[in-house]
Amino acid sequence: MDDEEFELIYSPLCQKLSSGGRTVDIQIYGDGNGKWLLEIEDEYGNSTVWDDPFETDSQALLEAKKSILKDRVTKYIGPEDGKGDGNWR
Numbered sequence: 001m002d003d004e005e006f007e008l009i010y011s012p013l014c015q016k017l018s019s020g021g022r023t024v025d026i027q028i029y030g031d032g033n034g035k036w037l038l039e040i041e042d043e044y045g046n047s048t049v050w051d052d053p054f055e056t057d058s059q060a061l062l063e064a065k066k067s068i069l070k071d072r073v074t075k076y077i078g079p080e081d082g083k084g085d086g087n088w089r
Contacts, residue, residue, distance in 0.1 A: 013061045025041045027041060040064060
């Protein structure tokens with residue numbers, strides 16, 4: 001990808017997921033090169049971003065749901081002040 005800015009294209013598959021009284025926001029957006037990026041954001045603004053893009057937005061959503069099911073939603077909830085040291089997981 002080049003240094004030019006591009007407008008994010010959000011997938012219609014973006015959604016909130018709640019479990020155990022906690023909610024995360026699953027964000028899936030185009031990378032400008034035909035692939036999809038995955039980010040999970042908690043209620044405090046902390047986010048987890050996958051390093052590798054996905055071929056489809058459906059693959060990204062499936063990965064998010066599988067990861068949350070495997071690791072539990074609390075793995076994706078950071079400190080309330082949003083100022084973690086990067087070791088909160």
